[in-house]
Amino acid sequence: MSNRSITVNRGIQQEKMQIIYQATMDVLPLAIAVIPWGILCGSLAIKVGLSPLQAQLMSLLVFAGAAQLASLTLMGGALTSIFTSTFVISSRHLLYSAVFREHVKKSSFLMRCCIAFFLTDEMFAVTCAYLEKNKLFSHCYALTAGVVFYLVWNFSTFAGIHIGQFIPNIENMGLEFAIAATFIAIVIPSIKNKSTLLSVVVSGVSVLIFSILGCEYALILATLIGMLSGFLVEMLCVKTVEEFVNE
């Protein structure tokens, strides 16, 4: 009996190790791609007058690349403008937490706090891809992806703070292409029906229009418009099918 439970335990542990390995590999290209931005965040923070401790704490506690960079360029300005920009940039995370809600609603308070703390674009992207592939939400997968990303982000901030002045401008190297490539590789295979295709096309076209117009809210607006158009087409299709059945 005890032998069997040991074997079962070992099996579970092996499965966990496999999930941890998988999550690490999946998030790695994304984590590598943000290294230049982490370095930039660190060195910019020093340039605008933060102490090394303050600069590091920003990455340790706020842990949101785009919001950090925006706030650093606004430093010295009004507090309200920094907080407004942080909120606008972070608003998409509201959507992510809504998506994850049904999967973690039975989890403990601590678990939900951890998932929330590590919830970034990158963690959301790979976790959604895993969810779609396995039809199963894995807390272990989500947390591993989040923690790996967190470590890389903080080590690169650390590098930016301490040796930033010796590192040439690697943000011009185009490493962000790895982010685009990973997101493409996640999005394209997930297009399995017309409504998803439409939401992708509409979101892509609208983000281009908003960005060219210089709209600050381009990302979140395009996302909402894309989601809504996918949903509307889905509703219309369902309606046509219902009418067809009724006739």
Add this chain to the structure above:
Amino acid sequence: MNNDNYWIILLGMSCITFSCRYLFLSKQLPFELGTKAKSILSYTAPSVLTAMWVPIVFLSESNIEQSFFTNPFLIAGLVCVFLSLKLKNTFLIVVLSMSIFLILRLI
């Protein structure tokens, strides 16, 4: 910069980012997602990820003088879309398109 101000910024930003990430995971918010809400939310990942990759592929400027159509971001991005239709392995797709991107950059 005023030091007190900085600590307020740090605290404020931490609270804002964490609240946005935590809000709908909270059990204090007593609601169940209806089928319509779930169905809208199912388009979150494709929409938001597209809204992030499209500007990188179509609006990135390379440091060398290049026209829109010979931009490595655009070419490698489109190759990546094509590869994603053909291949199943995400990691392989990323490595292949990244290599194409780097080669185009060096030319």
